[in-house]
Amino acid sequence: MRKTTVLFVAFGLLVAGCGDDSGVSVEKPWARNSPAMATAGAVYMDLEAGEDDRLVGASVDSSIAAMVEIHEVVMVDDAMKMQEVGEIALPAGTTVNLKPGGYHIMLMNVATPLEIGQKFDVTLQFQNAGEKVVEVEVREEAP
Numbered sequence: 584m585r586k587t588t589v590l591f592v593a594f595g596l597l598v599a600g601c602g603d604d605s606g607v608s609v610e611k612p613w614a615r616n617s618p619a620m621a622t623a624g625a626v627y628m629d630l631e632a633g634e635d636d637r638l639v640g641a642s643v644d645s646s647i648a649a650m651v652e653i654h655e656v657v658m659v660d661d662a663m664k665m666q667e668v669g670e671i672a673l674p675a676g677t678t679v680n681l682k683p684g685g686y687h688i689m690l691m692n693v694a695t696p697l698e699i700g701q702k703f704d705v706t707l708q709f710q711n712a713g714e715k716v717v718e719v720e721v722r723e724e725a726p
């Protein structure tokens with residue numbers, strides 16, 4: 584009994600030790616339907632790069648959405664508008680929030696409206712760290 588416990592702890596440390604080699608940590612990924620557009624959704628998360636990096640692209644399976652863009656919400660004449668940004672800078676050691684009212688990954692031409700509790704993969708492309716696949720859950724609000 585005692586030996587088994589020790590083994591499990593050792594295994595856990597091993598797994599944790601070689602876990603993430605992409606250089607960018609992703610926390611609290613989630614998604615929701617766009618409040619503004621019926622056929623769109625948005626994906627949010629917190630990103631932190633170990634070394635200077637950039638989020639340069641994102642994609643999802645075509646069964647989720649036909650098109651994916653990186654967007655930012657900006658104020659134009661006191662109105663909130665979205666604009667496409669080619670990339671998001673990730674300075675080393677700084678948490679960059681993708682959140683409602685700010686940066687987000689926009690899902691365009693969503694195949695079917697996102698449902699609360701639904702999960703799907705988003706593939707993120709980083710300039711230096713390469714590709715990273717993240718599972719996101721559709722929620723009412725941030726986790």
Ligand SMILES: [Cu+2]
Nearest residue numbers: 654665687689
């Ligand atoms: Cu958008």
